[in-house]
Amino acid sequence: MSDLAASRGAVWGLRVFFGLLVAFLYLPLVVLLVFSFNKGDVTFPLQGFTTQWYHLAASNPELRRALERSAIVAVVSSLITVVLGVLASYGLVRRSFWGKPAFAALVFSPLVIPYLVFGISLLVLFTAFDRFLTITMGTYIGLGLHAVTIGHVVVALPYTILTITPLLERLSISLEEAGHDLGASPWDTFWRVTFPLLYPALLSAFLIALTLSFDEYAIASFLAGSSPTWPVFLFAQLRVPSQLPELVAVSSVILLSSVLLVVIAEIGRRRSERRYAIGRS
Amino acid sequence: MASAQKGSRRVTAGLLAAPLLWLLLFFIVPVVFIATYSIGGIHILPTDPRQISFDAWHRFLLGHSVYMSLFWKSIRVSLTVSIVVVLLSYPIGYFLALCVKKRRYVLLLVIIAPFLTSYLLRVLAWKVILGDTGVINTALFQLHLRSPDDPVGWLIYSQFAVMLVLAYVWIPFVALPIFVGLDGMDLSLLEAAGDLGANRWRTFLRVTLPLSAPGVVAAFIFVFVPTIGEFVTPQLVGGTRGYLFGNEIQDQFTKALDWQSGSVLAFFLLLVVAILMAVFGRFSQVRTVPT
Numbered sequence: 001m002s003d004l005a006a007s008r009g010a011v012w013g014l015r016v017f018f019g020l021l022v023a024f025l026y027l028p029l030v031v032l033l034v035f036s037f038n039k040g041d042v043t044f045p046l047q048g049f050t051t052q053w054y055h056l057a058a059s060n061p062e063l064r065r066a067l068e069r070s071a072i073v074a075v076v077s078s079l080i081t082v083v084l085g086v087l088a089s090y091g092l093v094r095r096s097f098w099g100k101p102a103f104a105a106l107v108f109s110p111l112v113i114p115y116l117v118f119g120i121s122l123l124v125l126f127t128a129f130d131r132f133l134t135i136t137m138g139t140y141i142g143l144g145l146h147a148v149t150i151g152h153v154v155v156a157l158p159y160t161i162l163t164i165t166p167l168l169e170r171l172s173i174s175l176e177e178a179g180h181d182l183g184a185s186p187w188d189t190f191w192r193v194t195f196p197l198l199y200p201a202l203l204s205a206f207l208i209a210l211t212l213s214f215d216e217y218a219i220a221s222f223l224a225g226s227s228p229t230w231p232v233f234l235f236a237q238l239r240v241p242s243q244l245p246e247l248v249a250v251s252s253v254i255l256l257s258s259v260l261l262v263v264i265a266e267i268g269r270r271r272s273e274r275r276y277a278i279g280r281s
Numbered sequence: 282m283a284s285a286q287k288g289s290r291r292v293t294a295g296l297l298a299a300p301l302l303w304l305l306l307f308f309i310v311p312v313v314f315i316a317t318y319s320i321g322g323i324h325i326l327p328t329d330p331r332q333i334s335f336d337a338w339h340r341f342l343l344g345h346s347v348y349m350s351l352f353w354k355s356i357r358v359s360l361t362v363s364i365v366v367v368l369l370s371y372p373i374g375y376f377l378a379l380c381v382k383k384r385r386y387v388l389l390l391v392i393i394a395p396f397l398t399s400y401l402l403r404v405l406a407w408k409v410i411l412g413d414t415g416v417i418n419t420a421l422f423q424l425h426l427r428s429p430d431d432p433v434g435w436l437i438y439s440q441f442a443v444m445l446v447l448a449y450v451w452i453p454f455v456a457l458p459i460f461v462g463l464d465g466m467d468l469s470l471l472e473a474a475g476d477l478g479a480n481r482w483r484t485f486l487r488v489t490l491p492l493s494a495p496g497v498v499a500a501f502i503f504v505f506v507p508t509i510g511e512f513v514t515p516q517l518v519g520g521t522r523g524y525l526f527g528n529e530i531q532d533q534f535t536k537a538l539d540w541q542s543g544s545v546l547a548f549f550l551l552l553v554v555a556i557l558m559a560v561f562g563r564f565s566q567v568r569t570v571p572t
Contacts, residue, residue, distance in 0.1 A: 003379065003471045004485045014376040018388075021373060025395045025453060028406035031416060035409065088300040095293045103297065106304055112502075112558055113312075114510025116527050117547045120534055121311030124318055124544065127325050154308050157300070186292050215399050217513060222534070234401055238408075238517065251402045262397045266390075 029255070036249040041241060053249035063250065066233035070214050073145050073229055077152040078209035082202055084153065085160030090190075092161070093168045094176075111158045115218035122151050123222040143225030151223055152213040159212065160205035167201040168194075204265035211258050230254075312551065319544035326540055337545045348529060348546060355509060355526035358440065362447045363504040366455050367497060369448070374459030374496070375489075378466070389460060396453035404517050407446045411437040411518065438520025446514050451507075455500040462496020463489070502561050506554055526550065 004010045036054070040047035057063060088107050092100070110118070126147050130140040171194065179189035195202075217231035224232050234251070237243045317323050321333045330336075341348050373392060377385050395403065410416045413432040421427040435441055466489070474484040512527030519525070530550070533543030 003489050004481050007481055010481075011376075011380050014372055014380055017372050018376055021369065021452070022391060024449070025392070028403065028410055028449070029395065029398065031409060032402065032406045084300040084303055087296045091293060091296040091300075095289075095296065097290075097293050097297070103301070106309075107300065110304075110308060112506050112554060114507065114527075114550060114554060116510040116512055116530060117315075117551050118308075118311070120530065120543065120547050121315045122307065123534065124314050124323075124325070124540065125307075125311040128314060128323055131325055150307050153303065157304070186289070211397065215401075217401055231399070231401055234399075235513075238401075238405060244409075248405070251399055251405070255398045255402060258397055258399070259394060262394075 032248050033252050035245060036252045038245065041245065053245045054253075057246045057250045060246065063233065063246075066228055066230045067250075069145060069224075069227055070230035073149050073152065073220075074210045074213040077149045077156065077213045078206050080149070081153045081156045081160050081209040082206050085157055085164055085205055086198070086202065088157070089161050089164040089168055090194075093165055094173070107161055108158045110155045113155075115155065115216075118155065119151065119219040119222035122147060122219070126223070143223050144227050145224070145229070147223035147225070148220045148229060151219040152209075152216060155216070155219065156209035156212050159208050163205040163208060164198065164201050167198060171197055200268045200271060203268050207261050207265040207268075211261055214254075215258070312548075315544040316548050318541060319548050321541065326538060328538070329541055337541050341542070341545050341549065348526075351524070351526045351529050352549075355511075358444060358447075358525060359505050359508040359511075362444050362451070362508050363501050365444075366448050366451050366504050367459075367500050370452055370456040370459055370500060371493075371497065373456045374463055375493075377456070378460050378463035379489075389457070392456050393453050396450075400450065401513070401517075403450055404446055404514050407442070407449065408437065408518055411442055411445075413437065437518055439522050440519070442518040442520075443515050443523040443525070446518050447508050447511065450514070451504045455503055458499040458503060459493065459496045462493045462499070466492050498561055502558070505557070509554065510550055 034046070037049050037051065038046050039050045039052070088103075091097070092104060092107075097103075123143070126141070126143055130142060133140045175193050175197070176189050179193045180186070184192065215231060216229075217235060220229045220232050221235065228236065234247055237247055314323060318325075319337060320335055321330050321337075323329075324331060377389055377392075381388060408415070412418070413434075415437070417436060418427065418432040421433065422429045427433065470488055470492070471484055474488045479487065510527050510530075511525060512531045515523040515525045515528050519528075526546070527550075530543055530546045533539050533546060537543075
């Protein structure tokens with residue numbers, strides 16, 4: 001090695017820089033966490049330790065309803081996303097068909113659309129559809145959680161495909177062919193051979209979609225209508241300073257659980273890789 | 282396989298139908314809708330014009346300079362944020378890829394983890410820090426460096442605040458592509474450069490840096506694309522001085538209720554992003570898709 005990385009001074013400098021950046025990234029989060037246990041409002045000096053904000057948050061019905069809505073949207077949209085993601089990944093990795101590059105471009109393009117533009121596009125679509133329904137049948141569906149769910153599936157889909165395809169690529173196709181040769185239908189082969197091997201990747205894809213949906217504000221803000229999801233509720237309440245400590249408390253709990261979820265997902269992914277490595281040897 | 286291929290065409294169609302349909306209905310069609318809306322092909326609100334015309338586009342591109350100047354302001358902000366973020370993340374990616382042997386993935390996770398927490402929460406944290414009665418100003422009051430009636434004004438509700446918070450939000454995400462780019466590098470190239478008489482700086486500038494360029498371009502795109510349509514952070518910490526193009530789009534739909542103009546702005550933004558992706562795509566080898 002004869003790059004800068006070989007110079008002791010440079011490595012030392014980089015180490016210090018790394019430490020400073022980590023501090024920059026974590027200090028604001030620590031500040032929030034501290035304030036969630038602080039008597040009084042969200043300003044210095046600190047007034048003393050309390051857990052009242054956590055109790056208050058737990059007994060706030062509106063807040064709880066917003067959390068429930070987000071939980072429903074997150075679970076339903078992640079389930080749909082994983083099903084669609086498996087189908088698309090399977091098609092991309094195992095099948096050859098006309099227009100495959102175009103299909104790949106289509107499934108990955110939600111990665112680069114600004115969420116603002118996408119949210120607005122869906123708003124226009126749903127409103128136009130409602131107008132059509134009103135004129136033709138005198139009824140309408142309106143915005144709401146179904147609209148948010150639909151939007152979240154679109155933006156989460158590329159992430160699930162990026163999670164599933166690498167494992168599917170490395171899963172030996174001969175296992176599936178063996179299933180086929182032994183007389184299993186493609187459907188049987190999928191459920192009995194591919195699915196059990198793929199299961200850990202599906203779990204981490206599900207968790208990624210779940211956290212993405214639960215935290216998503218931009219799209220939901222246009223589509224939630226009169227049933228705000230948690231981030232939409234949070235945003236609306238941020239303008240009320242007296243609510244701030246309570247919101248910070250809930251957010252701290254969510255922060256810790258989402259970190260936990262991601263760690264679980266990562267462990268699951270690693271374990272699946274190890275299992276496959278054993279299966280191959 | 283060839284005979285099986287033929288019979289399995291139906292299976293392929295069965296696999297692709299659902300995802301394809303979902304994306305066509307809820308991704309392509311909506312985008313086509315705002316494009317059509319912007320030229321008056323659809324009317325939803327009573328105030329929408331009833332015939333097809335390019336007036337709204339004409340007004341936006343040539344007439345009303347307010348929108349255009351907002352657009353350029355947004356470009357400036359996004360560009361600044363993207364460059365700062367890439368400059369700060371590069372040493373991190375470099376450090377993890379080339380200087381750390383053990384625990385590099387743990388350290389990488391330490392950098393990425395904040396990205397997995399709530400976006401609104403992270404913006405909120407800065408509101409608490411930068412506000413007029415926030416952490417920094419209160420500290421200044423206590424140290425008698427500033428009187429409580431006169432907090433540092435530019436800390437919040439300014440373009441500075443927007444850029445600081447956006448940079449904070451995106452740094453964890455961007456270290457990753459840079460790390461991946463450097464991690465896959467053939468180290469013998471560095472030795473070769475050394476053997477050929479290049480010193481460390483020269484090796485870095487002439488070998489490492491060019492080789493990591495695709496990762497850097499990918500990183501740049503990862504920040505630039507989402508920040509160019511940003512409207513949440515400016516709303517929370519930007520005030521009127523931090524108002525951006527994205528806020529204008531949102532206001533057209535939620536406050537001004539001029540959906541046609543809003544569609545023009547939104548579709549324009551989408552076009553800009555698409556063109557940028559096409560241009561950058563040539564320079565960068567973002568994770569290849571199995572095709």
